[in-house]
Amino acid sequence: MIRTKNLTKIFRTEEVETTALNKVDLEVKAGDMVAVMGPSGCGKSTLLNILGLLDNPTEGELMFDGIEVSKFSERHRTNLRKGNIGFVFQSFNLIDELTVYENVELPLLYMKVSLSDRKKKVEEVLERMKISHRKKHFPQQLSGGQQQRVAIARAVVAKPKFILADEPTGNLDSANGEEVMNLLTELNKDGTTIVMVTHSPTDAEYAHRIIQLFDGHIVSENIKQSL
Secondary structure, three states: OEEEEEEEEEEEOOOOEEEEEEEEEEEEOOOOEEEEEOOOOOOHHHHHHHHOOOOOOOEEEEEEOOEEOOOOOHHHHHHHHOOOEEEEEOOOOOOOOOOHHHHHHHHHHHOOOOHHHHHHHHHHHHHHOOOHHHOOOOHHHOOHHHHHHHHHHHHHOOOOOEEEEEOOOOOOOHHHHHHHHHHHHHHHHOOOEEEEEOOOHHHHOOOOEEEEEEOOEEEEEEEOOOO
């Protein structure tokens, strides 16, 4: 599904050049659940942004479903993301002025899904995430755990092939964090490919593979034997 070769990202200003990723080779197969770990500043978020087609690499190749996308324009990346990639963020990134239902519906509006299909898809995913009883509430009326369930519902409502999760339990207590990880695991078992950035060894243990980044390099990869 995703393959990178010599993936490099350099941030430049007039005075400073910073290499965030340095010749990263990575393959994520359909159905994988991969955790990316490493200290702050090692390139985790930069890697996630490039894999999620939010940014282009400076050098190297990025293959998405067999298509070389590393030089795509922002418009082409946006079109490819629609319906293919879902995002889950540490800070939830819900829109405060929209209800739970409207937040989850938003990706379908961008995809111009019909009203009847939107209603069916949103209600199905809210039920699956056990948050349908809150569909008329606003984000600020929810607990952190409930907000993250809404964020996951929004990420998966269009049934994307691929979910990117950036510290998905970072703002949650342990009980809600475990619940969120169980939801992501269920989605993965149903066939959704997941790449997750995390500082939590506990969360990383849910993954099939744990990749360690350091100074923009992959320094180790641990493949769990119990697959």
